[in-house]
Amino acid sequence: MNGTTPRPEVELIGRATQQRTTVLRALIATDGFVSAQVLHARLISDEERVGLSTIYRTLTALAEAGRADVVRDPGGERQFRYRPGADHRHYLICRQCGLSLPVDSAPVETWADQVGEEADFADVVHTVELTGTCATCRAEAREHT
Numbered sequence: 001m002n003g004t005t006p007r008p009e010v011e012l013i014g015r016a017t018q019q020r021t022t023v024l025r026a027l028i029a030t031d032g033f034v035s036a037q038v039l040h041a042r043l044i045s046d047e048e049r050v051g052l053s054t055i056y057r058t059l060t061a062l063a064e065a066g067r068a069d070v071v072r073d074p075g076g077e078r079q080f081r082y083r084p085g086a087d088h089r090h091y092l093i094c095r096q097c098g099l100s101l102p103v104d105s106a107p108v109e110t111w112a113d114q115v116g117e118e119a120d121f122a123d124v125v126h127t128v129e130l131t132g133t134c135a136t137c138r139a140e141a142r143e144h145t
């Protein structure tokens, strides 16, 4: 796996160790959401020595630093996706195939800000998960009945 070292981003979650850098780089190289387990398997096949618990801790820290979006798959396992900017995004996730589409969440952001302000809360964060069945999976289901 090549590419430049995203050092400033790694430093958001602490010291820029080689392992953290490797995990962040692998996450950036991933298109869509990925679990710690899948990332671990991929790094092993690239002969990178990073333990699963290090991957899990790094991904969680990235999410807390606002550099990864997190959703839970139907089995309850957390899936991570690199977030390039400070603004978070919301996704529509297909429960069958895992397809993830970014959605326009401006109304949700406005609503969350308002609710927080009205109740005089600071540092309000929210999690919104939208899951369903994508058009491709619905078409496939029809073919098989």
Ligand SMILES: [Zn+2]
Residues within 6 Å of the ligand: 094, 095, 096, 097, 098, 099, 133, 134, 135, 136, 137
């Ligand atoms: Zn699907």
Ligand SMILES: [Zn+2]
Residues within 6 Å of the ligand: 088, 089, 090, 105, 108, 109, 126, 128
């Ligand atoms: Zn939001």
